[in-house]
Amino acid sequence: MLEDFHVSSILVSTIRSAPILLFAAFAGVFAERSGIIDLALEGKMLASAFAAAACTYATQNPYLGVAAGMLVSCCIVLLQGYVAINQKGNQLVFGIAINIAMSGLTFVLAQYFFQLGGRSPDLGAARFAVWNFPFADWWSNIPALNWLLGKFLGGHTVLVYLAFALIPFLHWFIYHSRFGLRLRAVGENPHAADAAGINVAQTRYLALLCGGVLCSFSGAYLAIVQSGFFLRDMSAGNGFLALTAMVFGNWRPLQTALGCLMFGFFAALQIQMEGVAFPVVGQIPGSLIQMLPFVVTVIVLAGVMAKSVGPKALGVPFVKSR
Amino acid sequence: DQPKFALVYDAGGKFDRSFNQSAYEGAERFKKDTKISYIDAQVMSNAQGEQVLRSLARKGVDLIAAIGFTHAQQVQTVAKEFPKTKFVLVDGTAAGANVSSILFKEQEGSYLVGVAAALASKSKKLGFIGGIDIPLIRAFVCGYTQGAKSVDAKIDVSQNIVGTTATAWNDPAKGGELARAQMERGVDVIFAAAGGSGMGALQATKEKGKMAIGVDSNQNYLFPGVMLTSMVKRVDNAIYDSFMQVKNGTWKAGISNLGLKEGGVDWALDKDNRSLITPEIEKRVNAAKQDILNGKVKVIDYREASRCPL
Amino acid sequence: MNSELPRWATNVALPLLNLLSAMLVAAGVIYLLGESPIEALGILLNSALGNIEGLGYTLFYATTFIFTGLSVSIAMQAGLFNIGSDGQMYLGGLGLTLVILQFDASLPTWTLIPLAMAGAAVFGAAWAFLPGYLQAKRGSHVVVTTIMFNFIAASLMNFIIITYMIPTGEQNPASRVFAETAWLPRLNSWIPALGDTPLNLTFICALFCLLAYGVLVWRTRWGYALRAAGKSAHAALYAGISISTVVIVTMLISGAFAGVAAMNMLAGSMHYLSLNFTNGAGFIGIAVALMGRQHPVGIFMSALLFGILIQGGSDLSLEKSNIPPETFVFIQGLIILFCGAMENMYAPALTRVLHLMRGRKAQGEKHA
Amino acid sequence: MPTAVEFRHISKRFGKVLANDVVSFSIAQGTIHGIIGENGAGKSTLMSILYGYYHADSGEILINGQPQTIRNSHEAIQLGIGMVHQHFMLVEDMTVLDNIMLGMEGGFRLRSHRARIAGELVKLCDDYGLAIKLDARINTLSVGEQQRVEILKQLYRNANILILDEPTAVLTPQETEALFVILRLFKQQGKTVILITHKLPEILAITDEVTVMRAGGVVAALQTAHTNQEELAHKMVGRSVATELPRQALSAGNVVLQVEDLCLQNQQGVHLLSHLNFSVRAGEIVAIAGVSGNGQSELLEILAGMRNLNGDKFAGTVQINDCQLNFQKKDATLAAKLRKLGVSHVPEDRLRDGVVKEFTVWENILLGQQTDQIYLDKKKCIAASDALLRQFEVRPLDSHLRLSQLSGGNQQKIVLAREIAAQPKLMLVGQPTRGVDIGTIQRIHTELLALRDAGVAILLVSAELEEIRALADRILVMSGGCITGELNIADYDTTRIGLLMGGLHK
Ligand SMILES: Nc1ncnc2c1ncn2[C@@H]1O[C@H](COP(=O)(O)OP(=O)(O)OP(=O)(O)O)[C@@H](O)[C@H]1O
Numbered sequence A: 001m002l003e004d005f006h007v008s009s010i011l012v013s014t015i016r017s018a019p020i021l022l023f024a025a026f027a028g029v030f031a032e033r034s035g036i037i038d039l040a041l042e043g044k045m046l047a048s049a050f051a052a053a054a055c056t057y058a059t060q061n062p063y064l065g066v067a068a069g070m071l072v073s074c075c076i077v078l079l080q081g082y083v084a085i086n087q088k089g090n091q092l093v094f095g096i097a098i099n100i101a102m103s104g105l106t107f108v109l110a111q112y113f114f115q116l117g118g119r120s121p122d123l124g125a126a127r128f129a130v131w132n133f134p135f136a137d138w139w140s141n142i143p144a145l146n147w148l149l150g151k152f153l154g155g156h157t158v159l160v161y162l163a164f165a166l167i168p169f170l171h172w173f174i175y176h177s178r179f180g181l182r183l184r185a186v187g188e189n190p191h192a193a194d195a196a197g198i199n200v201a202q203t204r205y206l207a208l209l210c211g212g213v214l215c216s217f218s219g220a221y222l223a224i225v226q227s228g229f230f231l232r233d234m235s236a237g238n239g240f241l242a243l244t245a246m247v248f249g250n251w252r253p254l255q256t257a258l259g260c261l262m263f264g265f266f267a268a269l270q271i272q273m274e275g276v277a278f279p280v281v282g283q284i285p286g287s288l289i290q291m292l293p294f295v296v297t298v299i300v301l302a303g304v305m306a307k308s309v310g311p312k313a314l315g316v317p318f319v320k321s322r
Numbered sequence B: 001d002q003p004k005f006a007l008v009y010d011a012g013g014k015f016d017r018s019f020n021q022s023a024y025e026g027a028e029r030f031k032k033d034t035k036i037s038y039i040d041a042q043v044m045s046n047a048q049g050e051q052v053l054r055s056l057a058r059k060g061v062d063l064i065a066a067i068g069f070t071h072a073q074q075v076q077t078v079a080k081e082f083p084k085t086k087f088v089l090v091d092g093t094a095a096g097a098n099v100s101s102i103l104f105k106e107q108e109g110s111y112l113v114g115v116a117a118a119l120a121s122k123s124k125k126l127g128f129i130g131g132i133d134i135p136l137i138r139a140f141v142c143g144y145t146q147g148a149k150s151v152d153a154k155i156d157v158s159q160n161i162v163g164t165t166a167t168a169w170n171d172p173a174k175g176g177e178l179a180r181a182q183m184e185r186g187v188d189v190i191f192a193a194a195g196g197s198g199m200g201a202l203q204a205t206k207e208k209g210k211m212a213i214g215v216d217s218n219q220n221y222l223f224p225g226v227m228l229t230s231m232v233k234r235v236d237n238a239i240y241d242s243f244m245q246v247k248n249g250t251w252k253a254g255i256s257n258l259g260l261k262e263g264g265v266d267w268a269l270d271k272d273n274r275s276l277i278t279p280e281i282e283k284r285v286n287a288a289k290q291d292i293l294n295g296k297v298k299v300i301d302y303r304e305a306s307r308c309p310l
Numbered sequence C: 001m002n003s004e005l006p007r008w009a010t011n012v013a014l015p016l017l018n019l020l021s022a023m024l025v026a027a028g029v030i031y032l033l034g035e036s037p038i039e040a041l042g043i044l045l046n047s048a049l050g051n052i053e054g055l056g057y058t059l060f061y062a063t064t065f066i067f068t069g070l071s072v073s074i075a076m077q078a079g080l081f082n083i084g085s086d087g088q089m090y091l092g093g094l095g096l097t098l099v100i101l102q103f104d105a106s107l108p109t110w111t112l113i114p115l116a117m118a119g120a121a122v123f124g125a126a127w128a129f130l131p132g133y134l135q136a137k138r139g140s141h142v143v144v145t146t147i148m149f150n151f152i153a154a155s156l157m158n159f160i161i162i163t164y165m166i167p168t169g170e171q172n173p174a175s176r177v178f179a180e181t182a183w184l185p186r187l188n189s190w191i192p193a194l195g196d197t198p199l200n201l202t203f204i205c206a207l208f209c210l211l212a213y214g215v216l217v218w219r220t221r222w223g224y225a226l227r228a229a230g231k232s233a234h235a236a237l238y239a240g241i242s243i244s245t246v247v248i249v250t251m252l253i254s255g256a257f258a259g260v261a262a263m264n265m266l267a268g269s270m271h272y273l274s275l276n277f278t279n280g281a282g283f284i285g286i287a288v289a290l291m292g293r294q295h296p297v298g299i300f301m302s303a304l305l306f307g308i309l310i311q312g313g314s315d316l317s318l319e320k321s322n323i324p325p326e327t328f329v330f331i332q333g334l335i336i337l338f339c340g341a342m343e344n345m346y347a348p349a350l351t352r353v354l355h356l357m358r359g360r361k362a363q364g365e366k367h368a
Numbered sequence D: 001m002p003t004a005v006e007f008r009h010i011s012k013r014f015g016k017v018l019a020n021d022v023v024s025f026s027i028a029q030g031t032i033h034g035i036i037g038e039n040g041a042g043k044s045t046l047m048s049i050l051y052g053y054y055h056a057d058s059g060e061i062l063i064n065g066q067p068q069t070i071r072n073s074h075e076a077i078q079l080g081i082g083m084v085h086q087h088f089m090l091v092e093d094m095t096v097l098d099n100i101m102l103g104m105e106g107g108f109r110l111r112s113h114r115a116r117i118a119g120e121l122v123k124l125c126d127d128y129g130l131a132i133k134l135d136a137r138i139n140t141l142s143v144g145e146q147q148r149v150e151i152l153k154q155l156y157r158n159a160n161i162l163i164l165d166e167p168t169a170v171l172t173p174q175e176t177e178a179l180f181v182i183l184r185l186f187k188q189q190g191k192t193v194i195l196i197t198h199k200l201p202e203i204l205a206i207t208d209e210v211t212v213m214r215a216g217g218v219v220a221a222l223q224t225a226h227t228n229q230e231e232l233a234h235k236m237v238g239r240s241v242a243t244e245l246p247r248q249a250l251s252a253g254n255v256v257l258q259v260e261d262l263c264l265q266n267q268q269g270v271h272l273l274s275h276l277n278f279s280v281r282a283g284e285i286v287a288i289a290g291v292s293g294n295g296q297s298e299l300l301e302i303l304a305g306m307r308n309l310n311g312d313k314f315a316g317t318v319q320i321n322d323c324q325l326n327f328q329k330k331d332a333t334l335a336a337k338l339r340k341l342g343v344s345h346v347p348e349d350r351l352r353d354g355v356v357k358e359f360t361v362w363e364n365i366l367l368g369q370q371t372d373q374i375y376l377d378k379k380k381c382i383a384a385s386d387a388l389l390r391q392f393e394v395r396p397l398d399s400h401l402r403l404s405q406l407s408g409g410n411q412q413k414i415v416l417a418r419e420i421a422a423q424p425k426l427m428l429v430g431q432p433t434r435g436v437d438i439g440t441i442q443r444i445h446t447e448l449l450a451l452r453d454a455g456v457a458i459l460l461v462s463a464e465l466e467e468i469r470a471l472a473d474r475i476l477v478m479s480g481g482c483i484t485g486e487l488n489i490a491d492y493d494t495t496r497i498g499l500l501m502g503g504l505h506k
């Protein structure tokens, strides 16, 4: 039965699907470290996926597509800021609202523009080029290297490399940069930050914007790279998975990335487990195998990584009067 | 005066590039040929379906066509309340003297594309991707596998399903990922019966320069040179015919089971996949078709006994 | 927040203003889709409230949301964000169905229904137990575990229904149809005026539960403990309130509420268990709870609002073919946004207006 | 002498409450200026306005003669104003260094500035004789240390006008003395200090001028040199306050609390309490004197049933009304069970343990008593609560306010009122008059004495020797988790107690 598992395929698949969660989860880290609960990831992903696909289709230029996604996502984020920071509104409600609204709006718009039942036309050639290691003729005939450089490390689009490059950078950014320090302070105790002369609102807006940009990448990756078109509700719960990975990772970049990769890995593993005859149990029905990543998460959460404590001011609007 | 017609889609919606759309096209064709228009509606939930059917019946519509097995129960209920109204249920069975249930022998079409796939595959590894693990999908797999094995008993068919929730039909990223994983395991022909997620799979096969098989409506045109063929399910004909029968007063209630013989299912061969279908393949597939038509080959229907003995 | 405002303003004027703004935006969308907003609104309201049958449907949809709303609300009172109501409802449906499939041949309605209800409640509660337990004993975040349990529920139910429930030879991934004895009595059997609406006993039950919830949370020592534990762990310890007990029990109740929500749909309307029958009612419950500020009246009102949108929306898109049903998903979002998240948008303005008016009165009195 | 700060007609209203009512006075440069006033008088609010945290509804502020609009703390800091808040403004799970750097990081990359700033801070520390571990997490520090961090923060920002809101409320006498040393240093450097406190002796000891506030307004501005405690108290409360309270002779009944050989060891294996033996009898007040942080808090927590969850090791027995108290068992409801036995408890950190800030006042009056009845009759509860508020002169007198809307001191009164009203057999009291104005102190003392005379056994933990002298019948001195001495009120002797607190055995 072991030969049924193609480890290489699992690893490659993990890498390939990681960015969707990584970008979104990091977006969550920014928003929530600044003290704003971000349930709206799903909606932002969907909106930016649509914008990215539509713009890419119109201009036949994926980079412009990403820019469009960024723009849309940032607009949503500004609204989020207005609601959560200026209006002191309920941040959970905002998240739910945006998710529902975007699920509807993107369909209506897609239908309005393309009449393809909430789908955008196929983006065809207007996709990101995959990046490959140089001197292919040299290493490609050594199997190990060929896999490593050709499939595992190489042969991905720019967004993938960006996603992984972000992991160490964000750790540094959040723990060893001025902005990171202020971000954490604002999320832990905005009153203290304010007393230290920090502009809480401004810091939170900035954090949200960073999140907005990151989240748009996730949407763009979904539409432009992974699918090649936009489809209604194509975020398919990934926003919530990202959120989970973030809580799972205690709102800290490294652990969060770990969570995302874990999801990716078990999703890939689960793909391979379908139809495999196991000793004792025999073939496990596809529907049951589907729960693998989630069961694992619960177990890990209950066992190893119990006690996740978020930023103290998470979700409480910063109001000065007592 | 002209009879009134109505078409009720399920949650997939009018433009799902699948059987809802196929039904829509049938109705449109009828409209074009007869200049008789029709009402259409999409229902999101079960209770809503009942309500929509009822209000259509009240509007005095003569024939209400409900697309998708989710409507089965509702049609049965409402049909009882409105014995004068005629009902057509596609993909499901509902009792009633004024109901005609139209089922399709998807397994037969799947058998044919299975044969084609087996012949076209160089690696002798085929793939199947389904939306959710439901009897309909299992019937697809079963016929597909049987067809493939009829060509080469050792051929291996790896199958995946996208998910377990409604989003499973709208998750192209996952669909694509499944396809890639299968191709990395050597699969070179993939039959995708997963709605929008399937589109992702087709896209992925295109990227990797492998072949894919479309479903329900003829999807060959989506990726010419990639689409080996499509397992077409002529819901459009079914709708067109029922409308016509009502118009000509020849409509009859009862259960009809449309297979190859009745032209309910078939494989698609057109300019878009001509290049991929060698004369050899065409010959063999049509032969298989003949065998089924003259009963030499009995294609297994998973749904009969909820099992696929292979 | 707006302590300066009188109650009628915060509880009536503000929500109305917000609803109005949401409607304005929605009107804009409908206009862009090439339909007359006024007419559309007319159709919507008429079909949802105007005719008694439509109202019946509205209330029917609302009933489900009341229960899921309650489920989310009570958890929130204890400081728990239960995103898992959907999964709990799904499992509740299983419990209900198992009981019914077992006994609908043997037992009479009035013993079967309570049994089925118990089944739903128990299964719902059971599905909420583990997240609650893990939160209480291991501190694993209930938000995460409940999300996970939604997915797990989906897989599990998919497996169970496909492998054990579908009658052989059937196409529809659903259980067999319940025998009539298991069909919940519909209200139209008492109030014929209601016409053909699935509005059933569950609605009465929902109203009762709203009341019970209110009393439980604000008028009993247990509810007090629940809220105290939700607000401050230190204070709870000081007052001798066991947080872990509160968490677990609350999650059980929350799950039970969600489970019973399945009654309305399955025993009340569909009469069989089908794949993903909840279609997202649990998530709407979150919106309902948040918009209703976890207050019984609020929960009822916002549940009603969603009922109206669904009922009116479906009719409207039936009338106006170029308004796709998804438009109302968007409008739902808008309404949640304006009425839920931006609830205080008009508070400052309103306050100023009221001050002016007071000022005027004062002067008037001076002159007199 | 030029004026550092001048308030002109400052008014501030929070909803119904008029926190500041046309406040006008000025503070001379290079002086230490005291502000006193009853709880809820508006002191913190006024200071918060000066620090740009709140905005005055009307009036203006002059800094060094220039009228200034201070829109936020940032601008206040720019003007050289620094504030140490009543409730510290520190980010709990960051390091001391990060907290002090916050807002003045010096550059984008922290690493490159951490070392430099740490250097400067170390220098400041020995200049002012502050002992602070820069890399410690705030949540591992004692209140005294946290306050030093706050002060160091202001030093680092070299504030010329330093506001301290009740800095000494949580400090031990020693710490207070240390603080005053620093303040005097400040003054020598020509900086201005504004000191809010409820302890009149401190005012007399260190301030040059003192402003007295009542009900949001200024009622007197005095030269400290030309006034005395009685006058201040009178101006503050509006009536004369007797310093000595009359006490009946001790008539102690049977033993209510019996502690034998009580030992406590935390997970890290540190011995927090070792071999405590004592008893409290009905109708007597036993006071535990000692520098805080020597085990008194832990002792109270154990007796109140609040310390059996975090896996400490216990030994010994505790009896309440000859009923064995099973305090070792993990049981979150132990506190409630104890209340049933007639134990009531005024926790040291009242604002953390004793109240639920988001609840209304009347709901807080219920906290701990909630187990009495299954159904809560709202009307009754509110009536009861109103009565208590009136009895303890809580301001503003409104049971429907959210507790967080009350001033710090008033929040404390609520807890005391509740616990006293519970008609206990045994009362555990931790630092009852911390952060409370003298009028209230007097009332609280009277209430406690009344309880004693009514035959309640009272165990009092206090850092204020004055308070102990005023209340106690017997005094236990604790140091390093041991009882280092016991003496009757008759032979009260400050120096001896001081020695015992220092850990010297007889
Ligand atoms: N549990 C925590 N919660 C909040 N902030 C933390 C926590 N742990 C560390 N920090 C903050 O992070 C900074 C240092 O973080 P940490 O020690 O995790 O990274 P590092 O070890 O310095 O960097 P690296 O891991 O690359 O060596 C400090 O400012 C500290 O305040």
Ligand SMILES: Nc1ncnc2c1ncn2[C@@H]1O[C@H](COP(=O)(O)OP(=O)(O)OP(=O)(O)O)[C@@H](O)[C@H]1O
Pocket: A320, A321, A322, D014, D015, D017, D018, D019, D037, D038, D039, D040, D041, D042, D043, D044, D045, D046, D086, D395, D396, D405, D406, D407, D408, D409, D410, D435
């Ligand atoms: N944010 C607020 N919201 C409502 N009322 C407030 C607020 N801040 C202060 N108050 C009220 O204003 C008055 C002054 O409060 P403040 O805390 O300044 O008094 P204080 O002098 O600090 O008393 P204490 O020494 O007890 O803290 C109190 O009655 C308080 O209830």
Ligand SMILES: [Mg+2]
Pocket: D043, D044, D045, D086, D165, D407, D408
């Ligand atoms: Mg104060």
Ligand SMILES: [Mg+2]
Pocket: D040, D043, D044, D086, D166, D407, D408, D409
């Ligand atoms: Mg104060």
